[in-house]
Amino acid sequence: MKLSESNCEACRADAPKVSDEELAQLIKMIPDWTPIVVDDIMQLERVYKFKNFKDALAFTNKLGAISEEEGHHPGILTEWGKVTVTWWSHSIKGLHKNDFIMAAKTDELLAD
Template sequence: MNPLSQETCTPCRRGAVGLTPAEVAALLPQLPRWDHIEIEGIPQLQRRFPFKTYLQGLKFVHQVAHLAEENHHHPVLVLEWAQVTVRWWTHTLGGLHRNDFILAARCDDLYREFLRPHFV
């Protein structure tokens, strides 16, 4: 389990600032499967999660949606056949916050749990 996933998200209040490029660079190694991308000038975290079926991907999307609701922080979720793409960034900041890294780590945890064989 990634130590980031054990951290608590903090509300982004007015006046909050995003992470500096140096802070982002320091956190990225903790999320080796995530890409640091920029879309329309906004830095974001993105990962594609592979699945064997569309329905498996849909179940994962529901788990991420519940995670997002619990934390009042909502990613872009793209469901396609055999993959789900998740993109985190903090809309109010127009960039990345530590919360984005925390929730990306929690997505990794959800995915590992999802892939673990369940024996009855």
């Protein structure tokens, strides 16, 4: 099953973070995303490019809508011609499979 066809599961504070092995497998499914570490927290980040602010804002609004549907919310920086999206699970201070699912769903917004 494709990541984007999965749904997020409730993530509790004691949920396990993805292992290094899981990270290596899951990142292959979202190759345009980069694992980064911010304040000792592993996150996924991708920068999307657009022709103008209007298109960037429209993408941001679509992302907000799917985030609300799934109950999982990213860091979003919307600027003229680009949107930077960062996924991580706040409750576990790291990466959960939900973050990879949402990264894949974010990528699919480009096809809409």
